[in-house]
Amino acid sequence: MLPTTNPITISQNTTVIVHPLVLLSVVDHYNRVAKSTKKRVLGVLLGQNNSKTVNVANSFAVPFEEDERDPSVWFLDHNYVEAMNDMFKKVNAREKMIGWYHSGPKLRGSDLEINELFKRYTPNPVLVIVDVEPKDIGIPTDAYFAIEEIKDDGTATTKTFMHVPSQIDAEESEEIGVEHLLRDIKDNAVGTLSTRVTDQLNSLKGLQSRLEEIREYLQKVVDRQLPINHQIIYNLQDIFNLLPNLNVSDTVKSFSVKTNDQLLVKVYNQLKKKRKKKIKLKRKTQKKVQRLRKEKNKVVS
Incomplete structure:
Protein backbone atom coordinates (compact mmCIF):
# COMPACT_ATOMS: atom_id res chain seq x y z
CA MET A 1 0.00 0.00 0.00
CA LYS A 186 -6.97 24.16 -37.23
CA ASP A 187 -5.22 27.47 -37.66
CA ASN A 188 -7.51 30.17 -36.26
CA ALA A 189 -5.25 32.94 -37.53
CA VAL A 190 -5.89 32.07 -41.19
CA GLY A 191 -9.41 30.74 -40.88
CA THR A 192 -12.19 31.76 -43.20
CA LEU A 193 -14.41 34.70 -42.39
CA SER A 194 -17.37 32.40 -41.72
CA THR A 195 -15.28 30.35 -39.25
CA ARG A 196 -14.18 33.44 -37.35
CA VAL A 197 -17.72 34.81 -37.25
CA THR A 198 -18.98 31.44 -35.99
CA ASP A 199 -16.32 31.37 -33.27
CA GLN A 200 -17.27 34.88 -32.14
CA LEU A 201 -20.95 33.94 -32.17
CA ASN A 202 -20.26 30.87 -30.01
CA SER A 203 -18.24 33.01 -27.60
CA LEU A 204 -21.12 35.47 -27.30
CA LYS A 205 -23.55 32.61 -26.69
CA GLY A 206 -21.30 31.34 -23.90
CA LEU A 207 -21.16 34.82 -22.37
CA GLN A 208 -24.95 35.12 -22.61
CA SER A 209 -25.48 31.79 -20.84
CA ARG A 210 -23.13 32.83 -17.99
CA LEU A 211 -24.93 36.16 -17.58
CA GLU A 212 -28.26 34.32 -17.54
CA GLU A 213 -26.98 32.05 -14.75
CA ILE A 214 -25.92 35.12 -12.74
CA ARG A 215 -29.32 36.74 -13.27
CA GLU A 216 -31.17 33.60 -12.17
CA TYR A 217 -29.01 33.29 -9.05
CA LEU A 218 -29.55 36.92 -8.03
CA GLN A 219 -33.29 36.61 -8.67
CA LYS A 220 -33.46 33.56 -6.38
CA VAL A 221 -31.58 35.50 -3.70
CA VAL A 222 -34.05 38.40 -4.02
CA ASP A 223 -36.99 35.96 -3.83
CA ARG A 224 -35.39 34.40 -0.69
CA GLN A 225 -35.14 31.02 -2.39
CA LEU A 226 -31.38 31.04 -1.72
CA PRO A 227 -29.43 32.54 1.19
CA ILE A 228 -27.09 35.47 0.58
CA ASN A 229 -23.53 34.32 -0.05
CA HIS A 230 -21.36 37.39 0.48
CA GLN A 231 -18.34 35.79 -1.20
CA ILE A 232 -20.32 35.30 -4.43
CA ILE A 233 -21.67 38.86 -4.24
CA TYR A 234 -18.15 40.24 -3.76
CA ASN A 235 -16.91 38.23 -6.75
CA LEU A 236 -19.74 39.53 -8.93
CA GLN A 237 -18.99 43.07 -7.82
CA ASP A 238 -15.33 42.60 -8.78
CA ILE A 239 -16.43 41.36 -12.21
CA PHE A 240 -18.70 44.35 -12.81
CA ASN A 241 -16.01 46.74 -11.60
CA LEU A 242 -13.81 45.51 -14.47
CA LEU A 243 -16.38 46.60 -17.06
CA PRO A 244 -15.34 49.79 -18.90
CA ASN A 245 -17.38 52.95 -18.53
CA LEU A 246 -18.58 53.62 -22.07
CA ASN A 247 -19.85 57.10 -21.19
CA VAL A 248 -16.37 58.54 -20.65
CA SER A 249 -15.47 61.02 -23.40
CA ASP A 250 -12.09 59.40 -24.08
CA THR A 251 -13.73 55.99 -24.50
CA VAL A 252 -16.42 57.39 -26.82
CA LYS A 253 -13.74 59.11 -28.89
CA SER A 254 -11.67 55.92 -29.08
CA PHE A 255 -14.67 53.93 -30.29
CA SER A 256 -15.48 56.60 -32.88
CA VAL A 257 -11.91 56.71 -34.18
CA LYS A 258 -11.71 52.92 -34.37
CA THR A 259 -15.08 52.70 -36.14
CA ASN A 260 -14.12 55.45 -38.59
CA ASP A 261 -10.85 53.68 -39.37
CA GLN A 262 -12.69 50.45 -40.09
CA LEU A 263 -15.30 52.22 -42.22
CA LEU A 264 -12.56 54.03 -44.14
CA VAL A 265 -10.95 50.72 -45.05
CA LYS A 266 -14.33 49.36 -46.10
CA VAL A 267 -15.10 52.40 -48.28
CA TYR A 268 -11.61 52.23 -49.82
CA ASN A 269 -12.10 48.57 -50.72
CA GLN A 270 -15.49 49.33 -52.29
CA LEU A 271 -14.00 52.16 -54.37
CA LYS A 272 -11.13 49.91 -55.39
CA LYS A 273 -13.55 47.21 -56.57
CA LYS A 274 -15.65 49.73 -58.51
CA ARG A 275 -12.53 51.18 -60.14
CA LYS A 276 -11.42 47.72 -61.24
CA LYS A 277 -14.87 47.04 -62.71
CA LYS A 278 -14.80 50.40 -64.50
CA ILE A 279 -11.35 49.72 -65.99
CA LYS A 280 -12.44 46.24 -67.06
CA LEU A 281 -15.58 47.62 -68.71
CA LYS A 282 -13.56 50.33 -70.47
CA ARG A 283 -11.09 47.79 -71.89
CA LYS A 284 -13.94 45.56 -73.01
CA THR A 285 -15.62 48.51 -74.75
CA GLN A 286 -12.38 49.52 -76.47
CA LYS A 287 -11.84 46.00 -77.79
CA LYS A 288 -15.40 45.93 -79.10
CA VAL A 289 -14.94 49.29 -80.87
CA GLN A 290 -11.67 48.12 -82.43
CA ARG A 291 -13.32 44.93 -83.67
CA LEU A 292 -16.20 46.89 -85.23
CA ARG A 293 -13.74 49.24 -86.98
CA LYS A 294 -11.83 46.31 -88.46
CA GLU A 295 -15.06 44.76 -89.74
CA LYS A 296 -16.10 48.10 -91.26
CA ASN A 297 -12.74 48.53 -93.02
CA LYS A 298 -13.03 45.05 -94.50
CA VAL A 299 -16.48 45.85 -95.89
CA VAL A 300 -15.28 49.15 -97.44
CA SER A 301 -12.27 47.55 -99.05
Whole structure:
Protein backbone atom coordinates (compact mmCIF):
# COMPACT_ATOMS: atom_id res chain seq x y z
CA MET A 1 0.00 0.00 0.00
CA LEU A 2 1.19 3.52 -0.76
CA PRO A 3 2.01 5.88 2.12
CA THR A 4 -0.56 8.57 2.75
CA THR A 5 0.22 12.23 3.24
CA ASN A 6 -0.91 14.50 6.03
CA PRO A 7 -4.56 15.60 5.80
CA ILE A 8 -5.15 18.95 4.12
CA THR A 9 -8.12 21.18 4.83
CA ILE A 10 -10.39 21.59 1.82
CA SER A 11 -12.87 24.45 1.42
CA GLN A 12 -15.00 25.97 -1.32
CA ASN A 13 -12.21 28.52 -1.84
CA THR A 14 -9.95 25.73 -3.09
CA THR A 15 -9.22 26.01 -6.81
CA VAL A 16 -8.35 23.05 -9.00
CA ILE A 17 -5.98 23.86 -11.89
CA VAL A 18 -6.03 21.32 -14.71
CA HIS A 19 -3.19 21.30 -17.24
CA PRO A 20 -3.83 20.73 -20.98
CA LEU A 21 -1.68 17.58 -20.89
CA VAL A 22 -4.24 16.00 -18.56
CA LEU A 23 -7.15 16.91 -20.84
CA LEU A 24 -5.35 15.47 -23.87
CA SER A 25 -4.55 12.27 -21.96
CA VAL A 26 -8.17 11.81 -20.82
CA VAL A 27 -9.55 12.37 -24.32
CA ASP A 28 -7.00 9.95 -25.77
CA HIS A 29 -7.92 7.39 -23.08
CA TYR A 30 -11.61 7.74 -23.93
CA ASN A 31 -11.05 7.48 -27.70
CA ARG A 32 -9.00 4.31 -27.27
CA VAL A 33 -11.30 2.52 -24.83
CA ALA A 34 -14.87 3.80 -24.82
CA LYS A 35 -15.54 5.90 -27.91
CA SER A 36 -19.07 5.51 -29.36
CA THR A 37 -20.21 3.70 -26.20
CA LYS A 38 -21.96 4.67 -22.98
CA LYS A 39 -19.00 3.52 -20.89
CA ARG A 40 -16.79 5.90 -18.95
CA VAL A 41 -13.03 5.75 -18.47
CA LEU A 42 -11.20 6.27 -15.19
CA GLY A 43 -7.66 7.19 -14.20
CA VAL A 44 -5.35 8.71 -11.60
CA LEU A 45 -4.40 12.39 -11.24
CA LEU A 46 -0.89 13.48 -10.27
CA GLY A 47 0.32 16.86 -9.06
CA GLN A 48 0.46 18.98 -5.91
CA ASN A 49 -2.16 19.86 -3.30
CA ASN A 50 -1.58 22.74 -0.87
CA SER A 51 -5.25 23.13 0.23
CA LYS A 52 -5.77 26.50 -1.51
CA THR A 53 -4.68 25.28 -4.93
CA VAL A 54 -4.72 21.78 -6.38
CA ASN A 55 -2.35 21.58 -9.35
CA VAL A 56 -3.28 18.67 -11.64
CA ALA A 57 -0.18 18.33 -13.83
CA ASN A 58 -0.26 14.72 -15.04
CA SER A 59 -2.38 11.57 -15.15
CA PHE A 60 -2.44 7.94 -16.18
CA ALA A 61 -5.22 5.58 -17.22
CA VAL A 62 -6.40 2.70 -15.03
CA PRO A 63 -8.23 -0.52 -16.04
CA PHE A 64 -11.82 -0.08 -14.87
CA GLU A 65 -15.06 -1.98 -15.39
CA GLU A 66 -18.56 -1.47 -13.99
CA ASP A 67 -22.05 -2.84 -14.37
CA GLU A 68 -24.18 -0.19 -16.08
CA ARG A 69 -27.36 -1.62 -14.53
CA ASP A 70 -25.97 -1.90 -10.98
CA PRO A 71 -23.75 1.04 -9.88
CA SER A 72 -22.52 -0.89 -6.84
CA VAL A 73 -20.76 -3.47 -9.03
CA TRP A 74 -17.41 -2.20 -10.28
CA PHE A 75 -13.77 -3.25 -10.51
CA LEU A 76 -10.61 -1.12 -10.28
CA ASP A 77 -7.15 -2.69 -10.37
CA HIS A 78 -5.46 -1.05 -7.34
CA ASN A 79 -2.32 -3.15 -7.85
CA TYR A 80 -1.93 -1.52 -11.25
CA VAL A 81 -2.46 1.90 -9.62
CA GLU A 82 0.34 1.30 -7.11
CA ALA A 83 2.76 -0.07 -9.73
CA MET A 84 2.18 2.86 -12.11
CA ASN A 85 2.46 5.40 -9.30
CA ASP A 86 5.84 3.96 -8.26
CA MET A 87 7.12 4.31 -11.83
CA PHE A 88 5.86 7.89 -12.14
CA LYS A 89 7.57 8.81 -8.85
CA LYS A 90 10.89 7.67 -10.29
CA VAL A 91 10.41 10.06 -13.21
CA ASN A 92 9.13 13.06 -11.22
CA ALA A 93 9.05 12.86 -7.43
CA ARG A 94 7.18 16.20 -7.19
CA GLU A 95 4.09 14.72 -8.82
CA LYS A 96 2.17 12.89 -6.10
CA MET A 97 -1.14 11.10 -6.36
CA ILE A 98 -3.80 13.72 -5.57
CA GLY A 99 -7.01 12.17 -6.88
CA TRP A 100 -8.74 10.57 -9.82
CA TYR A 101 -10.76 11.37 -12.92
CA HIS A 102 -13.51 9.88 -15.02
CA SER A 103 -15.22 10.88 -18.25
CA GLY A 104 -18.64 11.31 -16.65
CA PRO A 105 -20.13 13.46 -17.92
CA LYS A 106 -21.88 13.61 -14.50
CA LEU A 107 -21.44 12.10 -11.04
CA ARG A 108 -22.31 8.41 -10.75
CA GLY A 109 -23.75 6.39 -7.88
CA SER A 110 -20.50 4.51 -7.29
CA ASP A 111 -18.27 7.60 -7.17
CA LEU A 112 -18.29 7.85 -3.37
CA GLU A 113 -17.20 4.22 -3.02
CA ILE A 114 -14.41 4.67 -5.57
CA ASN A 115 -13.34 7.84 -3.78
CA GLU A 116 -13.02 5.86 -0.53
CA LEU A 117 -10.62 3.50 -2.31
CA PHE A 118 -8.40 6.42 -3.34
CA LYS A 119 -8.29 7.59 0.28
CA ARG A 120 -5.85 4.72 0.82
CA TYR A 121 -3.33 6.75 -1.18
CA THR A 122 -4.21 10.37 -0.41
CA PRO A 123 -6.40 11.71 2.43
CA ASN A 124 -8.41 14.19 0.33
CA PRO A 125 -8.60 12.88 -3.24
CA VAL A 126 -9.95 15.32 -5.80
CA LEU A 127 -12.39 14.02 -8.39
CA VAL A 128 -12.22 15.75 -11.77
CA ILE A 129 -14.96 14.91 -14.25
CA VAL A 130 -13.84 15.65 -17.82
CA ASP A 131 -16.59 16.02 -20.42
CA VAL A 132 -14.90 14.48 -23.47
CA GLU A 133 -17.82 15.38 -25.75
CA PRO A 134 -18.99 18.80 -24.49
CA LYS A 135 -22.21 20.16 -25.94
CA ASP A 136 -22.07 23.51 -24.13
CA ILE A 137 -19.45 26.22 -24.41
CA GLY A 138 -17.19 26.52 -21.39
CA ILE A 139 -14.60 24.66 -19.35
CA PRO A 140 -15.07 20.88 -19.82
CA THR A 141 -14.07 20.03 -16.24
CA ASP A 142 -15.89 19.80 -12.90
CA ALA A 143 -13.95 19.24 -9.67
CA TYR A 144 -15.29 17.72 -6.44
CA PHE A 145 -14.13 16.79 -2.94
CA ALA A 146 -15.93 14.31 -0.67
CA ILE A 147 -17.15 15.84 2.62
CA GLU A 148 -19.25 14.87 5.63
CA GLU A 149 -22.62 16.62 5.40
CA ILE A 150 -23.98 17.55 8.84
CA LYS A 151 -27.79 17.42 9.11
CA ASP A 152 -29.67 20.21 10.89
CA ASP A 153 -32.02 17.72 12.54
CA GLY A 154 -29.15 15.98 14.35
CA THR A 155 -29.34 12.74 12.39
CA ALA A 156 -26.24 10.86 11.29
CA THR A 157 -23.91 12.61 8.88
CA THR A 158 -23.77 11.52 5.27
CA LYS A 159 -21.00 11.72 2.72
CA THR A 160 -21.49 13.85 -0.36
CA PHE A 161 -19.44 15.65 -2.98
CA MET A 162 -18.67 19.37 -2.70
CA HIS A 163 -18.13 21.20 -5.98
CA VAL A 164 -15.07 23.46 -6.17
CA PRO A 165 -14.06 25.83 -8.99
CA SER A 166 -11.71 24.56 -11.67
CA GLN A 167 -9.72 26.26 -14.39
CA ILE A 168 -7.39 25.37 -17.26
CA ASP A 169 -3.82 26.63 -17.00
CA ALA A 170 -0.52 25.69 -18.60
CA GLU A 171 3.18 26.29 -18.31
CA GLU A 172 5.06 27.88 -21.20
CA SER A 173 6.39 24.55 -22.46
CA GLU A 174 2.87 23.08 -22.45
CA GLU A 175 1.47 26.05 -24.38
CA ILE A 176 4.10 25.55 -27.08
CA GLY A 177 3.31 21.84 -27.28
CA VAL A 178 -0.45 22.40 -27.48
CA GLU A 179 -0.03 25.05 -30.19
CA HIS A 180 2.12 22.62 -32.16
CA LEU A 181 -0.55 19.91 -31.90
CA LEU A 182 -3.37 22.26 -32.87
CA ARG A 183 -1.44 23.70 -35.81
CA ASP A 184 -2.25 20.68 -37.98
CA ILE A 185 -5.87 20.59 -36.84
CA LYS A 186 -6.97 24.16 -37.23
CA ASP A 187 -5.22 27.47 -37.66
CA ASN A 188 -7.51 30.17 -36.26
CA ALA A 189 -5.25 32.94 -37.53
CA VAL A 190 -5.89 32.07 -41.19
CA GLY A 191 -9.41 30.74 -40.88
CA THR A 192 -12.19 31.76 -43.20
CA LEU A 193 -14.41 34.70 -42.39
CA SER A 194 -17.37 32.40 -41.72
CA THR A 195 -15.28 30.35 -39.25
CA ARG A 196 -14.18 33.44 -37.35
CA VAL A 197 -17.72 34.81 -37.25
CA THR A 198 -18.98 31.44 -35.99
CA ASP A 199 -16.32 31.37 -33.27
CA GLN A 200 -17.27 34.88 -32.14
CA LEU A 201 -20.95 33.94 -32.17
CA ASN A 202 -20.26 30.87 -30.01
CA SER A 203 -18.24 33.01 -27.60
CA LEU A 204 -21.12 35.47 -27.30
CA LYS A 205 -23.55 32.61 -26.69
CA GLY A 206 -21.30 31.34 -23.90
CA LEU A 207 -21.16 34.82 -22.37
CA GLN A 208 -24.95 35.12 -22.61
CA SER A 209 -25.48 31.79 -20.84
CA ARG A 210 -23.13 32.83 -17.99
CA LEU A 211 -24.93 36.16 -17.58
CA GLU A 212 -28.26 34.32 -17.54
CA GLU A 213 -26.98 32.05 -14.75
CA ILE A 214 -25.92 35.12 -12.74
CA ARG A 215 -29.32 36.74 -13.27
CA GLU A 216 -31.17 33.60 -12.17
CA TYR A 217 -29.01 33.29 -9.05
CA LEU A 218 -29.55 36.92 -8.03
CA GLN A 219 -33.29 36.61 -8.67
CA LYS A 220 -33.46 33.56 -6.38
CA VAL A 221 -31.58 35.50 -3.70
CA VAL A 222 -34.05 38.40 -4.02
CA ASP A 223 -36.99 35.96 -3.83
CA ARG A 224 -35.39 34.40 -0.69
CA GLN A 225 -35.14 31.02 -2.39
CA LEU A 226 -31.38 31.04 -1.72
CA PRO A 227 -29.43 32.54 1.19
CA ILE A 228 -27.09 35.47 0.58
CA ASN A 229 -23.53 34.32 -0.05
CA HIS A 230 -21.36 37.39 0.48
CA GLN A 231 -18.34 35.79 -1.20
CA ILE A 232 -20.32 35.30 -4.43
CA ILE A 233 -21.67 38.86 -4.24
CA TYR A 234 -18.15 40.24 -3.76
CA ASN A 235 -16.91 38.23 -6.75
CA LEU A 236 -19.74 39.53 -8.93
CA GLN A 237 -18.99 43.07 -7.82
CA ASP A 238 -15.33 42.60 -8.78
CA ILE A 239 -16.43 41.36 -12.21
CA PHE A 240 -18.70 44.35 -12.81
CA ASN A 241 -16.01 46.74 -11.60
CA LEU A 242 -13.81 45.51 -14.47
CA LEU A 243 -16.38 46.60 -17.06
CA PRO A 244 -15.34 49.79 -18.90
CA ASN A 245 -17.38 52.95 -18.53
CA LEU A 246 -18.58 53.62 -22.07
CA ASN A 247 -19.85 57.10 -21.19
CA VAL A 248 -16.37 58.54 -20.65
CA SER A 249 -15.47 61.02 -23.40
CA ASP A 250 -12.09 59.40 -24.08
CA THR A 251 -13.73 55.99 -24.50
CA VAL A 252 -16.42 57.39 -26.82
CA LYS A 253 -13.74 59.11 -28.89
CA SER A 254 -11.67 55.92 -29.08
CA PHE A 255 -14.67 53.93 -30.29
CA SER A 256 -15.48 56.60 -32.88
CA VAL A 257 -11.91 56.71 -34.18
CA LYS A 258 -11.71 52.92 -34.37
CA THR A 259 -15.08 52.70 -36.14
CA ASN A 260 -14.12 55.45 -38.59
CA ASP A 261 -10.85 53.68 -39.37
CA GLN A 262 -12.69 50.45 -40.09
CA LEU A 263 -15.30 52.22 -42.22
CA LEU A 264 -12.56 54.03 -44.14
CA VAL A 265 -10.95 50.72 -45.05
CA LYS A 266 -14.33 49.36 -46.10
CA VAL A 267 -15.10 52.40 -48.28
CA TYR A 268 -11.61 52.23 -49.82
CA ASN A 269 -12.10 48.57 -50.72
CA GLN A 270 -15.49 49.33 -52.29
CA LEU A 271 -14.00 52.16 -54.37
CA LYS A 272 -11.13 49.91 -55.39
CA LYS A 273 -13.55 47.21 -56.57
CA LYS A 274 -15.65 49.73 -58.51
CA ARG A 275 -12.53 51.18 -60.14
CA LYS A 276 -11.42 47.72 -61.24
CA LYS A 277 -14.87 47.04 -62.71
CA LYS A 278 -14.80 50.40 -64.50
CA ILE A 279 -11.35 49.72 -65.99
CA LYS A 280 -12.44 46.24 -67.06
CA LEU A 281 -15.58 47.62 -68.71
CA LYS A 282 -13.56 50.33 -70.47
CA ARG A 283 -11.09 47.79 -71.89
CA LYS A 284 -13.94 45.56 -73.01
CA THR A 285 -15.62 48.51 -74.75
CA GLN A 286 -12.38 49.52 -76.47
CA LYS A 287 -11.84 46.00 -77.79
CA LYS A 288 -15.40 45.93 -79.10
CA VAL A 289 -14.94 49.29 -80.87
CA GLN A 290 -11.67 48.12 -82.43
CA ARG A 291 -13.32 44.93 -83.67
CA LEU A 292 -16.20 46.89 -85.23
CA ARG A 293 -13.74 49.24 -86.98
CA LYS A 294 -11.83 46.31 -88.46
CA GLU A 295 -15.06 44.76 -89.74
CA LYS A 296 -16.10 48.10 -91.26
CA ASN A 297 -12.74 48.53 -93.02
CA LYS A 298 -13.03 45.05 -94.50
CA VAL A 299 -16.48 45.85 -95.89
CA VAL A 300 -15.28 49.15 -97.44
CA SER A 301 -12.27 47.55 -99.05
